[in-house]
Amino acid sequence: MSALFPSQAWVEALVRVLNNDARYGEIARNWEGDLLFVIKTDGGAAETSETRPTHVYLDLWHGKCRSGRYLPPGVADLPKPAFTLTAGFTHFAAVLGGSLDPMQAMLTRRLQVSGNMAYILRNVPVVLDFVRCCRLAAGAD
Amino acid sequence: MNRYLVTHHIKRIYASQDDLVNDWRGLRQRTHAEARWLRSWYAAASERLFCEWEAQSPETIRACFLPVELEMAPIEKVEDVVAIDPAWLDESASSGAAADGGSAGPRQPDRVA
Numbered sequence: 407m408s409a410l411f412p413s414q415a416w417v418e419a420l421v422r423v424l425n426n427d428a429r430y431g432e433i434a435r436n437w438e439g440d441l442l443f444v445i446k447t448d449g450g451a452a453e454t455s456e457t458r459p460t461h462v463y464l465d466l467w468h469g470k471c472r473s474g475r476y477l478p479p480g481v482a483d484l485p486k487p488a489f490t491l492t493a494g495f496t497h498f499a500a501v502l503g504g505s506l507d508p509m510q511a512m513l514t515r516r517l518q519v520s521g522n523m524a525y526i527l528r529n530v531p532v533v534l535d536f537v538r539c540c541r542l543a544a545g546a547d
Numbered sequence: 548m549n550r551y552l553v554t555h556h557i558k559r560i561y562a563s564q565d566d567l568v569n570d571w572r573g574l575r576q577r578t579h580a581e582a583r584w585l586r587s588w589y590a591a592a593s594e595r596l597f598c599e600w601e602a603q604s605p606e607t608i609r610a611c612f613l614p615v616e617l618e619m620a621p622i623e624k625v626e627d628v629v630a631i632d633p634a635w636l637d638e639s640a641s642s643g644a645a646a647d648g649g650s651a652g653p654r655q656p657d658r659v660a
Contacts, residue, residue: 509589512564513567513568513571514568515564515568518564519564520564522562523560523561523562523563523564523566523567524559524560524561524562527557527560527567527589527591528560528591528594529591530589530591531591531592
């Protein structure tokens, strides 16, 4: 069953995938770092209640996802994670749809990274497998 | 112009995305007609970066780097390489089949009388 990105249903599906996928569990066994997606509306419109970004928070730890939350626009208390990935919806959708390579997106700043980039580059296989799991949650694969 | 495969050992990586991208962009701008950076492959497990260049010589490649870049990602080796595209094997197989009368199956060995 596919879940729409971004939504609470997608986050729940992703948490299930991450916690049940043996391959991800193995590849990400040493990963330590929670993650916040900041999903902006496309087009660079001025921020209003309709155009405020949506957030997805994932607490990733040693091959498991300890918790995940969908945070609709306007949520005041955002987590302060180890990594924040910021992009417009189109770029997130392109990564999840497989038409944009996640590492290429980071190295061209289409996906803005706040957090230790060196840690991400030393863990490229984890990033790629995490994206594979995101695609599974979205029903793209 | 020759093709070269340059192997870097990634000893240190910028912690910020902006610093990393700006540095790579700077390198890109320092390349020129006699040393063109074509593509790179990063092997996280071995901390190696394999870069394909088209250049006059290894020296013209080395001259594109800043000292700090060579300190962070020293060049381990520069090898003169030739590209081999496995798609050529498909082309030669199909042209071989055409020469063989278009038979799709494997060619039988010639019988020796």
